[in-house]
Amino acid sequence: MSKSKSILWAQFFNPKKSKAWNLIEVLKENVLFQGLTEKELIYLSNFVYERTFEAKETIFKQNDRGFGMYIIARGLVGIKQEAFENEGDFILTLGKGSFFGELSLIDSESLRTASAVAIEPTTLVGLFKPDLMEIIERKPSMGIKIMLQLSQVMGQRLVESTDRISELENEKRINQKS
C-alpha cells in the first residue's frame, strides 16, 4: 500500500490504532486543562480534532481568520511574522506540549497575528471556539475551569509582554542618553 493510501486509511478508517501518542495524556499535560478530572478530559476529547501536517506544510497564515487553538501532540512548529521575515525563518519554535492560537478562542473572527508552519511531520490537537461554547453550554463547570486557565495564560502573557516593553523602553532611554 502506498504511503498516501496508508495515511488516508489510518486517518479515516482506523485512527486509534495508528496513534503513537495518547490524546488524553496530551490534554492532561496542557496547562489549559490542568484543572479537569479524568472524566472531563475524556469528555473534552470528543470536542477536539486531530490534524496531521507534513514537514513544511502551512498550518495557518498571518491575517487568516482564526477559529481556535492548537496543541502540539508530536513534532515541531515554527512561528513567523511578515514584519520579521528578513531576520530569519522563525521568530519562535514550539515543540510537543506547546500550544498556539489561543486568542482565537476568545476573540471572534480574529485574524492570526503570525503564520504557523510544521517544521517536521507534526500532529496537532485543535480546539475551536464553537466547541468551547458548546462545552460551556453543556458542562458549565468544566467550561469555567478551562476559561479560568485560559484567562490565567492570557494574563501571564500580558505581564510578559508588558515586561518586555519596559525592557525595550529602558534600552531606548539608555541609548538616547549615550
Place this chain on the structure above:
Amino acid sequence: MKNELTKSHNTGLTKTDILKIFFVIVGITFGSFMLSRTGNLGTAFLLSFVFSILLSPWVSALERRGYKRGLALLIVFGVITAILGSLGYWAVSSLIDQWDAFSQSAPKYFDNTLHRLQDYEAELKTQYSVLRPLHTVKWLEALKKDTTQWFLSNGADVLGDLLTLLLLVPIVTIVMLKDGRGLRKRFYELVPNRFFETTFMVSHRISSSLGDYIRAKIIEAFLVGFITSIGLAAFHAPYALVLGVIASITNIIPYVGPVIGAVPGILMIAADPAHQHLLWPVVCVYLAANVIDTIVIFPLLVAKLVNLHPIILIAVVMVGQQYYGLIGMLISIPIATALKVIIQEIYYFVYGNRSIPHSE
C-alpha cells in the same frame, strides 16, 4: 525516489489531500443521490434533522444538570412518549374526534358546494353562451372521484410509509443526537488541512443558522395555530382545533402558507348553512392571526435570523416553487440562508481581510 506526498506546485495540495477531496465529493454525491431516490429514507433524515434540532436544547439542559448524554436522551424521549401517551391524550383524542367529524362532513360540504355551483353554472350558461363548452362541475366531480380512487388504491402504501417513518424517525433522531458529533468528526478528517478551518466554520454557521431558522419557524407555526384555534373557538366555529393545526402546519410555507391554511376553514363555513353567519368572523380570525404573525411574530422571531432582503426572500421562494412546488417553497429559505453563508466565505476568500457583516 519521488515522494508521493510532495505538494503539487499548482494547488499546494498533497496526493492524500486530493484523495480526501475525491472521497468527500463521492460521499456527498452518493449520499444525496441515495436520499433523493429513497423517498422514505430522505424524508426520515429530513424529519430527524428537524427533531434533533428541536430536542437538542432539552438534551443539553439535562446534561447541564449532570446527566450523561445517553441518559438525557432517554429522559427526553421518555417524557415525549409519556406526553403523547397520557397528558396529550385529551388533545389527541379531541383532535381525532374533530378530524373524524371533519373528514365525514367534508364530502357533504363538497357535495353541497357542487350543487350550488351546478345551479350557478347552469344560470351563467343560459346568460352567456360562450361559457357552454366549460364543464367546471363535471371537472370537480371527476377530481373528487380521482382523489377518492387514489386514497383507496394508495391508502395502504401511505399507511405503510407513515409507519416506517414512525419507526425510523425516532431511531435516526437518537443517532443524530447521540453520535452526531462523532460522525461530523469523521467527516472533518476527510477535509484537507488547507480547507479544514474554513469548512469547520462554514458548516458550523450553516447548521446553527438552519437550527435557529427551524426552531423559530416551529415556534411561529405553534403561535399562529394557537391564535387561530383560540379565535375560532371564541366564535364557536366548528373544528377550531383541527383548523388551528392546519393553519399552523401550512404557516411553515412562506407567503402562501397562511392563505392555504385559511381555505379549509373559510370554505367549510361558507358551505355549511348552519354556520354561514360565522363567515366574516372566521375570515377576521384568519386575517388577525396573519396580521399578528406578519407584524409581531415573524419580525421578532424569524426575520432577524434570516437577515436577507425581502425581495431576495420572495425571489428564492418563487424559484423554489418553480422547481419543487410546495416542498421547494418550504426549503427555499433555509437553502438561501446556507448559500448566504457560503457566498460570504467566498467573498472573504476573494477579498481577504475586508470585514464582512455576519448575522451571528
